Amino acid sequence: MSTASLDRAELKPGFGTQIGGVDLAAAGDAQLADIVAEFHRTGALVLRWQSLTPEQFVRFGKAFGPLEGHTLQDFTLPDHPEIYILSNRVEDGRPVGAHNDGIGWHTDLNYTAEPAMCTMLYAIAVPPEGSDTLLADQCAAFAALPAQRQAELARLKQIHSFEYLANMRSEGRKAIPPEVLRANPDVVHPLVRTHPADGRKALWVSSLTPGFVGWSTAESEPVIDALIAFVTQERFVYRHKWQVGDVLVWDNRCTLHTGTLFDDTRYIREMHRMWVKGDRPY
Ligand SMILES: [Fe+2]
Incomplete structure (x- = not known):
């Protein structure tokens, strides 16, 4: 596979690619394969001016691999349960x-x-201000650390917890059903993650955690807070300002991301989201 044929521009030096001149609704299999290869190489993709039916968006997603179901089924698209509506x-x-x-x-x-290998969003309605999506390049963050600190962190494992997420989100929302909690027990992942495409390392830290394996929560918290602050510095972050028709894809194996708020009393934001299945982190 070659990505040389694509019209490409970096989103940030060394991270992400904006791809021009592609109509995803009409793209052939070879072109989609080139786009997927670019994704594995750079960690994020932006394709603007797209007009996609749910079938076409699903076809694009499947070019990356098998699609993932959604933890909650409350807002999946009728007839297309792979697509979740935001x-x-x-x-x-x-x-x-x-x-x-x-x-x-x-x-x-x-x-x-x-965990999901990648997340893709397709913008249907976008507020004129706010609602940016931020992607933090975790390979760049890891590479910026001194070698000794890299080695220390590479020895740590973190407990990742759906229950933490559920408790955090429970305020003012429908409680998470107990069977969903039971189906999502805590898991342990390495703090430094290897990208299967080329072996590059990413710092892969979660704030939704009881802490590091072998550490108490009280011991873990300040270290995790400091790591999150470090890896989300502006120098590692790409800020996506949305336009209708944008497709944004990011690699969950080497990024952290966050949405940002907008004035939801004045504006409508609507996105279709898909997840592509991933492998066990190592
Ligand atoms: Fe997310």
């Missing part, structure tokens, strides 16, 4: 999508044994 729109008194999910630095499905 929206603050209310139709006939009922919300059509999840609203204000994903605020705060995290990676998707980190609390599972095989």
Whole structure:
């Protein structure tokens, strides 16, 4: 596979690619394979001016690998359960999508044994201000550390916990059903993660955690807070300002991401989200 044929521009030096001149609705298999190869190499993709039916978006997603189901089924698209709706729109008194999910630095499905490899969002309605998506390049963050600190961190493992996430989100929301909690027990992942495509290392830290294996929560918390502050410095972050028709794809194996708030009393934000299955981190 070659990515040389694509019209490419870096999102940030050494991170991410904006790809121009591609209509994903009409892209052939070879072109999609080139786009996927670029994703594995650089950690994030932006493709603008797209117009995709759910079928076309699903086809794009499947070019990356098998699609992942969603932990909660409340806002999946009828007929296309691989697509989850993010929206603050209310139709006939009922919300059509999840609203204000994903605020705060995290990676998707980190609390599972095989977290989602990548997340893709397709923008259907976008506020004129706010609602940016921020991606933090965790390979760059790891590379910026002194070798001795890299070695210390590489020895640590972290407990990742859906229950922490559920408790954090429970305020003012529907409680998470007990069977969902039971289906998502805590898992342990390495703090420094190896990218299967080329072996590059990423610092892969979660704030939704009881702590490091062998450490108390009280001992872990200040270290984790300091790491999150370090890895999300502006020098490691790409800020995506949305336009309708944007497709943004990021690699959960080497990034943290967060949404940002917007004035939801004035504006509608609506996105289609898909996840592609991942492997066990190592
Ligand atoms: Fe997320």
